Amino acid sequence: MTLSDFISQQREVFLRAHPQSKALSEKASAWRGGVPMHWMRDWATPFPIFVKFASGAKLTDVDGVTYDDFCLGDTPSMFGHARSELAAAIAEQMAQGVGYMLPMPLTNVVGDLLRERFGMDKWQVATTASDANRAVIRWCRAITGRDQILVFDGCYHGMVEDCFVALYDGVAANKKGLIGQIHDQTQTTTVIPFNDLPALEAALATGDIAAVLAEPVMTNCGMIRPDAGYLEALRELCTRHGALLVMDETHTLSSAPGGYCLVHGLKPDMFVVGKAIAGGIPAAVWGVTPEVGARMDEAQARIGPGQSGIGTTLSGNALVMRAIHTVLTQIATQPAYDHMLSGAEYLVAGLNRVIAGLPWCTVHVGARVELVFAPQPPRNAEEMRRFLDHDLLDAFHLFLINRGVLIAPFHNMMLISPQTETEGIDRLVDAVDAFAHQYREFS
Structure with missing residues (x-):
């Protein structure tokens, strides 16, 4: 046959x-x-x-x-599907309202839980990891004053235009099949092979990379593990050349309660996780170190007031907060x-x-x-x-x-x-x- x-x-x-x-x-x-x-x-x-x-x-x-x-x-x-803990929490919150555009007492509890579990100091909520990654990229450019971000060939970080680049016979280009794309993303996004240390060193040495956005283990083109020492070298090179290291742990959250970075001692500047963080309720969170938080405040002061273009009215609603709280305290144990x-x-x-x-x-x-x-x-x-x-x-x-x-x-x-x-x-x-x-x- x-x-x-x-x-x-x-x-x-x-x-x-x-x-x-x-x-x-x-x-x-x-x-x-x-x-x-x-x-x-x-x-x-x-x-x-x-x-x-x-x-x-x-x-x-x-x-x-x-x-x-x-x-x-x-x-x-x-x-797991249909978790009884989550069903009960959602039903209770629905009876109390879903969208306030205001925090509630549980909001503070959730923030403290995120800080304790993942080690990042300041947090924000998004509706999806796509939204979170888009916000993080914008902040990295604002903080550093640089335009370029660096991603790895074969990556997927959600519906983020900056990341839809790939290598075709070693040449960077917009990903094929991209609908309605009018901008050449390769002008502001550098793409290199994963586990290629010389390519990483060369890209960061240019001094124009605002951030490296990466999964600690690539999972969207088939799972690809980092070579021994590669992530540590990535961390050191980002520090040396003034680029921010962003780790998207939307998939690698499956590694441990605090994610892959925490269990392996990797220290990113910014951290993103979506999908499972609220048990399937549309939500993502992203956190930053104290140093990055201070630089965000400085950048905000320079930019001044006005629409930030980051976030939606659905982000961080009461239902999401209750779901994240339930996952962190009762489910992801x-x-x-x-x-x-x-x-x-x-x-x-x-x-x-x-x-x-x-x-x-x-x-x-x-x-x-x-x-x-x-x-x-x-x-x-x-x-x-x-x-x-x-x-x-x-x-x-x-x-x-x-x-x-x-x-x-x-x-x-x-x-x-x-x-x-x-x-x-x-x-x-x-x-x-x-x-x-x-x-x-x-x-």
Whole structure:
């Protein structure tokens, strides 16, 4: 059987099992592309799975198929679906009002919790990590008086225009497929390969970089770990050349209660986290060191009063504050992370066992695991792209879905929640094992 034949076979299996999702998809003409957000079509399935409900680490669709969910909304539901603690807190806050455009007593408590957990001194709230990153970039330029920011090839920091640049055959250009782009972002954004220390040194030595915006571990082009000492060198070079170091931990929050930076002793100037921070309620937070906070005050005094262009009236509302408080105090606890991290170790061991002898590998950071169709973990986005076989990815994802397993649709990310059961991990490993046997036939 060829890979193409296998994909056709798996599509037929999916079609037979999902008549209700198919019917609903055919009736979704009011939505452009049939879905309220185009990401919902980025799965390998011929039409979207329509969800009936989700709870814990499981999701059930309208056709009655129940899945072990290792996607978890691509991280917003990292701590599990339908958490009773969050449901109760949200219901209570709804009865007291949602949007005041004013703080409440709980606001101070949340600020203190953020400071204690993540180590940053001053905080602000945004509606999404995209908004937070956009605000941080603006502040970095205001503080330093420099225009350029530096990002890494293959990065994704949300819907932030400055970050939609990539390297094509080593040449920086606006990312392909970008809709409505009229500005050449390469004029104010420098892009270099991850883990390339000479390129990093050369870029920062120009003295015109306001900030480096990075994930400590790249997660959006396939998971790419930093080389030993690379992040420490990044920190030292930013300090030496007067650039601010911004760490976006929206995904790497899965590493520990305080994120990857805290557990690994990395000290950014600014810190961003979204998605899971409010249990899936749209929210993000960003924090800064005392030194950066003082420089922000100085920049604000120079700029003077007027519209800052940062933030929306929905940011920091009462519902968001209650959700963040609930996550920090009741959900994202050390015992929860202990379960997540041990589950990830168990998953990695199982995956490594069943892919032995294949040109595949696993990459593992915290509760996040990636199966990469490459013999060794790639060190940058260019290396990762060489192994992105989209037909093979489609075949793999369809096969897992037909076995009742969901992983993130964009590559092969698998996330362990505090409510993921060992039996669910075993079912995932068994499904990968079965696919590996199929792969040996058509490879």
